[in-house]
Amino acid sequence: xxxxxxxxxxxxxxxxxxxxxxxxxxxxxxxxxxxxxxxxxxxxxxxxxxxxxxxxxxxxxxxxxxxxxxxxxxxxxxxxxxxxxxxxxxxxxxxxxxxxxxxxxxxxxxxxxxxxxxxxxxxxxxxxxxxxxxxxxxxxxxxxxxxxxxxxxxxxxxxxxxxxxxxxxxxxxxxxxxxxxxxxxxxxxxxxxxxxxxxxxxxxxxxxxxxxxxxxxxxxxxxxxxxxxxxxxxxxxxxxxxxxxxxxxxxxxxxxxxxxxxxxxxxxxxxxxxxxxxxxxxxxxxxxxxxxxxxxxxxxxxxxxxxxxxxxxxxxxxxxxxxxxxxxxxxxxxxxxxxxxxxxxxxxxxxxxxxxxxxxxxxxxxxxxxxxxxxxxxxxxxxxxxxxxxxxxxxxxxxxxxxxxxxxxxxxxxxxxxxxxxxxxxxxxxxxxxxxxxxxxxxxxxxxxxxxxx
Ligand SMILES: Nc1ncnc2c1ncn2[C@@H]1O[C@H](COP(=O)(O)OP(=O)(O)OP(=O)(O)O)[C@@H](O)[C@H]1O
Numbered sequence: 001x002x003x004x005x006x007x008x009x010x011x012x013x014x015x016x017x018x019x020x021x022x023x024x025x026x027x028x029x030x031x032x033x034x035x036x037x038x039x040x041x042x043x044x045x046x047x048x049x050x051x052x053x054x055x056x057x058x059x060x061x062x063x064x065x066x067x068x069x070x071x072x073x074x075x076x077x078x079x080x081x082x083x084x085x086x087x088x089x090x091x092x093x094x095x096x097x098x099x100x101x102x103x104x105x106x107x108x109x110x111x112x113x114x115x116x117x118x119x120x121x122x123x124x125x126x127x128x129x130x131x132x133x134x135x136x137x138x139x140x141x142x143x144x145x146x147x148x149x150x151x152x153x154x155x156x157x158x159x160x161x162x163x164x165x166x167x168x169x170x171x172x173x174x175x176x177x178x179x180x181x182x183x184x185x186x187x188x189x190x191x192x193x194x195x196x197x198x199x200x201x202x203x204x205x206x207x208x209x210x211x212x213x214x215x216x217x218x219x220x221x222x223x224x225x226x227x228x229x230x231x232x233x234x235x236x237x238x239x240x241x242x243x244x245x246x247x248x249x250x251x252x253x254x255x256x257x258x259x260x261x262x263x264x265x266x267x268x269x270x271x272x273x274x275x276x277x278x279x280x281x282x283x284x285x286x287x288x289x290x291x292x293x294x295x296x297x298x299x300x301x302x303x304x305x306x307x308x309x310x311x312x313x314x315x316x317x318x319x320x321x322x323x324x325x326x327x328x329x330x331x332x333x334x335x336x337x338x339x340x341x342x343x344x345x346x347x348x349x350x351x352x353x354x355x356x357x358x359x360x361x362x363x364x365x366x367x368x369x370x371x372x373x374x375x376x377x378x379x380x381x382x383x384x385x386x387x388x389x390x391x392x393x394x395x396x397x398x399x400x401x402x403x404x405x406x407x408x409x410x411x412x413x414x415x416x417x418x419x420x421x422x423x424x425x426x427x428x429x430x431x432x433x434x435x436x437x438x439x440x441x442x443x444x445x446x447x448x449x450x451x452x453x454x
Contacts, residue, residue: 024129034132040125042066042076042086051132057105066130070102070111085115086128093117093125099159101140101150102132108150110135112162135162137187142330147180147187151324153316157184164311165191170263172248172308173286175315178362181286182246184315189242194282197241200234205250212255213271216262223272235268235279243281248308249289249300260304283308318360322451325353328361329368333380336369345381350447351432352385382432421446422453 025046028035034051036044047061055061056069067073071082077100078084088096095116102111112133120126138158140150149158164171165188173181182201189199202215210224218233235243245251251259262268263283267276285308294300318325326349333342344352357363370388371380405423407416424435436446 028129036061036066036130038066038086038128038130040086040090040128044069045127054134055102055104055132070100072103085113085130089115089117089128090125097163099135099155099162101155108140110138110140110155110158135191137161137191139331140327142327142334144331144334147183148327148331149321149324150327151321153321154324157313157316160311160313161188162191164188164313166193167311168192168282170283170285170308170310172291172310172312173284173315174291174312175286175288176317176360177288178357178360179315179317180361181288181315182244184313185242185244185246185284185286188284189244189282192242192282194241198238199242199244200238200281201244201246202234203246204255205247207251207255209252209254212251213258216258217268217270219271220273223270227272230270233268233270235262235281236277238281240280241282243283245283245285247287248285249287249291249294253299253301256301256304260301260307263304263307318357318364322353325349325355325364328364332361332365332368333372336365337372339372342372342375342378342380345379347432347443348380348382348385350443351382354447354450354453417449418453421449425450425453 025037025048028037028046028048031048032050034048034054036047036051038044042065044061044064044066047056052058052061061069065076066086067076067084071077073082076084076087078087082100083098085096085098088098095114097112097114100111100113101108102113112135114131114133116129116131117125118127118129135158138147138149138154140148142148147158149155161184171185171188173184175181185201186199189195204212207215214231214233216233216235218231218236219227221227221230245259262279265276266279268279269276291300291305291309295302295305318328326344329344329349329352333344334340352364357367359366367385367388368380371384374388375381375384405420407419411419424439432446433443436443439446441449
């Protein structure tokens, strides 16, 4: 491993002699953030007190492999399908950041890992300093508030959120309804330097011209009939914090001009006022619409689109992260249930994971709330969920489905199985265990197969 590194001779990387290595280690020990020094063969040379406490549970870590401590892997991360920041920074010759799920004494947690390379006396990159920052805005375990998720689609979104959060760049959140855009906007705010400032959310849907101006910019006393006192606008309320404009795609063209003026000049005027006031907010916008198509159709201004779209982030639909459904379901149950400590049966979690929720997490949350009201005992089962399911959750009936299963052309066996499963799920009446028995397979296999049906 070390011989391969001989090609890396980079002047910008600091040099580390053996004398300074021990100095570096004692220096890191005094720093509050968890840090380790590693050799190029993934061995931990030293861990500071914060790392030993937060990631090592107080145990000695020197000599152990980083991938074994943080992932319980027995091969380096990149050989186990994960990105390896050490390898990336060795190749690039400069610091690299990645988001990983790390084992900690508290369970798995999202961690931002920054790895910086260091040269030895001979000029080779031989050491690395790794700094860990726990991502407090998202949980990979059941949580009673905030974002939860651990799937690849969720982690990739979270990584983008954490990259953009510290900057003041305008973020555009694109995603279907109910995918958590408002929660994501709030998490970006919380991870930003404006965290102590206000987070002000504005729904742009249904905004009329007068309402928009009065709401956003406020008004002076006497500006119009009924304006009996000066009123602060939402732009002013968001001062020092974040302004979140939800459903930006619903804003009529006439109001898009006003918003553009605010963003371009950084100033605004209260309705009925004379003075231009400075605005101080970080902008996050969101829409479920295809804004680029709206620009092409000239129903959304191109210049405004470029202004708000400095950094786009897509919030994945629930079917793109169905492996998160059990975790989301448990977390949502803890949030909506009036009787604490209840749980889903394994069959209920499997059933939920096999559904396709067109209304995404909001629809899942509604279903869980209804089922929790229906269930009397400690466990919520498939029957409670089925009774409370909206008809659109079921997939459309295949041609001939209601009457009986039929195919009218030669099709491959895999498609045949999928269609048959879809049809049998629609007609069997909801008892998945009974259906599995009738099909001669285990309930587990049935759920696995049904995942492919959606
Ligand atoms: N990752 C998540 N973890 C836990 N709860 C979530 C997550 N994402 C969304 N939710 C919950 O799902 C519901 C819908 O989320 P939210 O209102 O943020 O979605 P949205 O995309 O803004 O929807 P819309 O486009 O309709 O405004 C909320 O109750 C929210 O708390």
